[in-house]
Structure formats: C-alpha cells, structure tokens
Amino acid sequence: MDQRTTLHSLPQAPREFGFWLDGAWEGGRPLFERASPGHGVAVTLTPKCTVADLDAAVAAARRAFEDRGWAGLSGAERAAVLLRAAEILRRRRDEIAYWEVLENGKPIAQARGEIDHCIACFEVGAGAARLLHGDSFNSLGDGLFGMVLREPVGVVGLITPWNFPFLILCERVPFILASGCTMVVKPSEVTSATSLMLGEVLAEAGLPKGVYNVVTGSGRTIGQALTEHPDVDMLSFTGSTGVGRSVVHAAADSNFKKLGLELGGKNxxxxxxxxxxxxxxxxxxxxxxxxxxxxxxxxxxxxxxxxxxxxxxxxxxxxxxxxxxxxxxxxxxxxxxxxxxxxxxxxxxxxxxxxxxxxxxxxxxxxxxxxxxxxxxxxxxxxxxxxxxxxxxxxxxxxxxxxxxxxxxxxxxxxxxxxxxxxxxxxxxxxxxxxxxxxxxxxxxxxxNCIMAGGPEMPLGGFKQSGWGREAGVYGVEEYTQVKSVHVEIGKRSHWIK
CATH class of the missing domain: 3.40.309.10 (Aldehyde Dehydrogenase; Chain A, domain 2)
Known part of the structure; x- marks a missing residue:
C-alpha cells in the first residue's frame, strides 16, 4: 500500500503500473488514465499495450509451457505454490480490495469479502491440483491395457470483465494453474490494477516465469488479437453474449481453439x-x-x-x-x-x-x-x-x-x-x-431459499446462450485439460502378416 494513502481515503496521485511479462514488470508504453467511478478523480495509470506486446506474452507463455517447468511438476508441487499465493493474498487482502474499489466502484466491505472468496479459490485449486487424475480400463482383455490421461491443454488466453475484476480472475486462474497450463490475461482496460497485482503475488509464491502474463489495453485490439492468436490453445472469455458470439467466430477462423464462455443472464x-x-x-x-x-x-x-x-x-x-x-x-x-x-x-x-x-x-x-x-x-x-x-x-x-x-x-x-x-x-x-x-x-x-450462495468447490457456468463449459472446483480444472487414450499391448503381438 502506498504510504500516502489509507483504506478510506483517495490516493494523492494515480498509481502507475507496467504490464506483467515473463515474471517481471514492463513499462515504456502510453498510459490509460482511470478515474474512480465513485469519486471522479484519477486513481490508476495502466499501459496501452500493442499487439507486439501480446505476441511477446504468448511467446513467454508458450516457452513456459514447453519447458515443463510448470506442467512437469507434480500436483503436490503445484498445490504448494497455490497455497503460498493464498497466504500472500490473505496478507495483502485490504490493499487489493482498496484498488478494486477505486477502479470498479463497489463497496469496500463487499470487495474485502470478494478477496476472501479469491483466497478460497486458490485453496480449492491447490486441492484440485492434487486430485486431478485420469482413468484406467482393465476390461480390454488379457492382451491390452487402457489408460485415459488428462493433460494440460497448453497456453490459455483469459479475458476478464470490469464488474468483478479480481473475483472472476481468481475463479479461473488457480484452476488453470492446477491443470498445468500457462496463460495470458487481458483484463478490462478500466479495471486492470488487481490483475496486474496478482502477477506480483504469484511470483512471490514461486510461480515460474512466463506462466502468468498480463497484457493491458482495449478489447478491440488486445482482446481481439488474443482471441485470434494461433498459438493460444484455449480461450476463456467472460462478458456479454453478443461479444461471446464474436469470440466463437474469431476462434473458429483462427485455429479452432477450445473455448470457455461465461456470458449473459436474465435470471x-x-x-x-x-x-x-x-x-x-x-x-x-x-x-x-x-x-x-x-x-x-x-x-x-x-x-x-x-x-x-x-x-x-x-x-x-x-x-x-x-x-x-x-x-x-x-x-x-x-x-x-x-x-x-x-x-x-x-x-x-x-x-x-x-x-x-x-x-x-x-x-x-x-x-x-x-x-x-x-x-x-x-x-x-x-x-x-x-x-x-x-x-x-x-x-x-x-x-x-x-x-x-x-x-x-x-x-x-x-x-x-x-x-x-x-x-x-x-x-x-x-x-x-x-x-x-x-x-x-x-x-x-x-x-x-438462498441467493448467490456457495463456494469455489462447486462448478460455475450456464445453459443456452449463457455460455459453454464450467469453471471452479475439479470441473474447472478438467475444463483446461484434454483427454488422451493410451493403449498398452501386453505380451507377443499376433502378426497380421503371416
């Protein structure tokens, strides 16, 4: 927390951020000034990144995935990083809530409650990392054994909205990480601060460089380029059904990347x-x-x-x-x-x-x-x-x-x-x-007889035009995996050519 501020006062000057690339801050870009919707004064300055910056972030995520420094770890080792992240979030809870309030306009008491939920997401994600497993088939006869493996899908693009900048981020990031994937995050340009701050948290927790990257900018440029990027294996998008429909078309026109969509509701x-x-x-x-x-x-x-x-x-x-x-x-x-x-x-x-x-x-x-x-x-x-x-x-x-x-x-x-x-x-x-x-x-x-109840153990997602796929819990980890069937022949092959 900046020493010039308290949890109940406005900052004396807007806080300047870089973007988060390959485990470190990057600067030197034109800045977007965000005014607090509750107060009308400037509170943050975040970079207007370029498509070249996005390409660099995707390349970093690809290197981090292919070098197996994260995907190759055991579930227990990934869980340890996620648990350390939860502890750091607990320590920085009030600070993160403060910046969430300044950019979003939600009440401070609500924001702190959301950070508590985010901490729980990392703890549940840690457990899910240890529980993720495949299956085996011992029913193929004495000469053949079958296994079903769950493998991380690869590089994930994550586009998050302005209404719950940190909560929606944390309902996805721990579960994506639990699966062994790496990622590039594109937050809303008006609420980027806390997504950037999570980069610091994860680095302190021991996440390898390049596994988590954040590129800031407009949806029209950075978001669109991330959706269309041929080296992104899966995209998770949260936003309106109208924009979600354009995401589907863009993904189909690029590399048929897997999609997770949480869209609109009239509940x-x-x-x-x-x-x-x-x-x-x-x-x-x-x-x-x-x-x-x-x-x-x-x-x-x-x-x-x-x-x-x-x-x-x-x-x-x-x-x-x-x-x-x-x-x-x-x-x-x-x-x-x-x-x-x-x-x-x-x-x-x-x-x-x-x-x-x-x-x-x-x-x-x-x-x-x-x-x-x-x-x-x-x-x-x-x-x-x-x-x-x-x-x-x-x-x-x-x-x-x-x-x-x-x-x-x-x-x-x-x-x-x-x-x-x-x-x-x-x-x-x-x-x-x-x-x-x-x-x-x-x-x-x-x-x-309740409303908006439950925790990150339970899956999140919609029917009909409210989206595809599920987030959170074990279902949310499985969403970011792909299934591979492995067949192992036992003993001498019965030759086709006599």
Whole structure:
C-alpha cells in the first residue's frame, strides 16, 4: 500500500503500473488514465499495450509451457505454490480490495469479502491440483491395457470483465494453474490494477516465469488479437453474449481453439406463497442490488405467486428503499457507484423504457446525486409483461422486474422464457415444489431459499446462450485439460502378416 494513502481515503496521485511479462514488470508504453467511478478523480495509470506486446506474452507463455517447468511438476508441487499465493493474498487482502474499489466502484466491505472468496479459490485449486487424475480400463482383455490421461491443454488466453475484476480472475486462474497450463490475461482496460497485482503475488509464491502474463489495453485490439492468436490453445472469455458470439467466430477462423464462455443472464427468482416472504424479499433485494446489479447472476426477474404478489412487492419495496447507496470507501455502503459512464446511461435508458412501456415503479427509478460519481437507486418495477424490454434484455444494473404466476407450471414456463440460462432461485418451504422447479428450470446454477450462495468447490457456468463449459472446483480444472487414450499391448503381438 502506498504510504500516502489509507483504506478510506483517495490516493494523492494515480498509481502507475507496467504490464506483467515473463515474471517481471514492463513499462515504456502510453498510459490509460482511470478515474474512480465513485469519486471522479484519477486513481490508476495502466499501459496501452500493442499487439507486439501480446505476441511477446504468448511467446513467454508458450516457452513456459514447453519447458515443463510448470506442467512437469507434480500436483503436490503445484498445490504448494497455490497455497503460498493464498497466504500472500490473505496478507495483502485490504490493499487489493482498496484498488478494486477505486477502479470498479463497489463497496469496500463487499470487495474485502470478494478477496476472501479469491483466497478460497486458490485453496480449492491447490486441492484440485492434487486430485486431478485420469482413468484406467482393465476390461480390454488379457492382451491390452487402457489408460485415459488428462493433460494440460497448453497456453490459455483469459479475458476478464470490469464488474468483478479480481473475483472472476481468481475463479479461473488457480484452476488453470492446477491443470498445468500457462496463460495470458487481458483484463478490462478500466479495471486492470488487481490483475496486474496478482502477477506480483504469484511470483512471490514461486510461480515460474512466463506462466502468468498480463497484457493491458482495449478489447478491440488486445482482446481481439488474443482471441485470434494461433498459438493460444484455449480461450476463456467472460462478458456479454453478443461479444461471446464474436469470440466463437474469431476462434473458429483462427485455429479452432477450445473455448470457455461465461456470458449473459436474465435470471429468475421464483417466490411461492408458502415461502418465508421476509427472507425471500431480503434475498431478492440482495440478488438485484449486489454489485449494483452489475452481476451476470443477478436475479433480475421476480416471478411471484399471484396470491401473495401485492404483499410481497410491498415488503420488497420497503427493503429496497432502506439499502444504503453511497461512497464506495464508506464501510456502511451497501451499493456503490456504476462502474462506467456508458453502463450508467444504459441502465437509466432501460428505466425510461420500463416507464414508457407501462410498468409501474414501486421504488427507485432514478439516479442519485451525491455530488460526484454515478449512482442509481435500486429499482423495482411491477406489472411487467414478457414483451417489455426490461423483461427480456440483460440490463446489468439494479433493476428488478416483477411478474406473477398462478401455477407451478406457469412459473417454470416464465422462468425458462429467455435465451439465457445462467442462474435461478426458488423460494418455497415445500420440498416437492423446490425440487420440481430446480430440476425443470434450465440454469447452470440454482439456489433454493438462498441467493448467490456457495463456494469455489462447486462448478460455475450456464445453459443456452449463457455460455459453454464450467469453471471452479475439479470441473474447472478438467475444463483446461484434454483427454488422451493410451493403449498398452501386453505380451507377443499376433502378426497380421503371416
């Protein structure tokens, strides 16, 4: 931490970063100035890298992979590095959270909680590194033995978004490393600081040079070049479904690299009449307001039993009005600033569309003026119909649309009435209802009487247009491997040529 700053004040001058190449800082590039979305003052300076810089990073990752200095280690040896990284993150938790807040605008208390989750990701990744294994087939007869090997896929490109710069990074990096792969990371240009700081952490933990590289710059240049790069074996992309579609085309047009995609969501939260309505309302308020709704698994569609809809909406609106929106560096803040000006305008435009289409605002529905920064009040719309833009589009902000249903089948139909399938939640005290809904709603993550719960032991990913593949846990390590079948003949060959 810079001695001129504290955890609750702004830096006196923006912090300048290099980019992370082959285990060391590289500088000498033009710089991008990032202003804090919560305060409007410059906080970081990060390099505008070139495609040549990206090529150098990919080459470093390729050398590090081919020399077997990482891939050739035992799972136990890789696990030791990941555990040391977890300890260093624990020591630097407050510092990393501070810079995450300054670039992203999320509340400081939330950021610290996210770093705790990141530490857990490294610890789970360490365990997964030791547990990763193949298989054997002793069923091929006395003359043949079969083995299935899991081998690291190679050089991985990792493109991460601005909404959870460090958390999404750490839901992938430890598991990619556990598999034995090397990588090149391209963070969002507006939130690059903590991805760069992880390079220092991993180097101190003993990660060999070239295994982790970070190249900063725009998605249009660096991101596109990474996607198209012929020497990248796999690409992991987290972002919108629209951009994900272009990633698929670019990967196909280059080298048919393997893809992992976590894309958009329009996630339902289904509330039955027998639910604990106070609990469900708190879950719904949290689910749409966490990270200012800039969360791919935000519960943005409330589907509530018509018999209790009016009562539930009143409870929920009252709760949402009490959410503390304010300065991200204030410990009391629950909802911070909108991360970019463009996203702020997008959210406000959807609020205007909801009003114009006839939905009723029960709370929120406007920007909050705090003198500096961009803030939006958590917003609840009632009387929403499936044809409205706020019902169908991923808004990526604190805007919740409320629908009603009469039967379980209707609730399931409404929940599945979307091109997305990332996450869903159901609230009911009836186990039959909860299990029926959780099995029939098409989503990669599902919560029963909770929201955004769980840890890195469990896989993350979506159905339909919400993406391909799974991250985290043992599934997340396996995602970055390829399977090889090995056949071993035993004894004398039966000759084909007599």
């Amino acid at each position: 339902p939260i289904i509330v039955f009449a027998d639910a604990d309505l106070e609990d469900a309302a708190d879950g719904a308020a949290f689910g749409i307001s966490f990270n200012t709704g800039q969360c791919c698994v935000s519960s943005s569609r409330l589907i509530v039993d018509r018999r209790v809809a009016a009562e539930f909406e009143a409870i929920l609106a009252a709760k949402m009005k009490r959410i503390v929106v304010g300065d991200p560096l204030d410990e009391a803040t629950q909802v911070g600033a909108i991360t970019t000006d463009a996203q702020n305008q997008t959210i406000l435009s959807y609020i205007d569309k909801g009003k114009a289409e006839g939905a009723k605002v029960l709370t929120g529905g406007a920007a909050i003026e705090l003198g500096r920064g961009s803030y939006i009040a958590p917003t609840l719309f009632s009387g929403v119909t499936p044809d409205m833009a706020i019902a169908r589009d991923e808004i990526f902000g604190p805007v919740l649309s409320s629908f009603t249903f009469n039967t379980t089948d209707e609730a399931i139909r409404l929940a599945n009435d979307t091109v997305y399938g990332l996450a869903a939640s159901v609230w009911s005290k009836n186990i039959d209802t909860a299990l029926t809904v959780s099995r029939r709603v098409r989503a990669g993550r599902f919560w029963v």
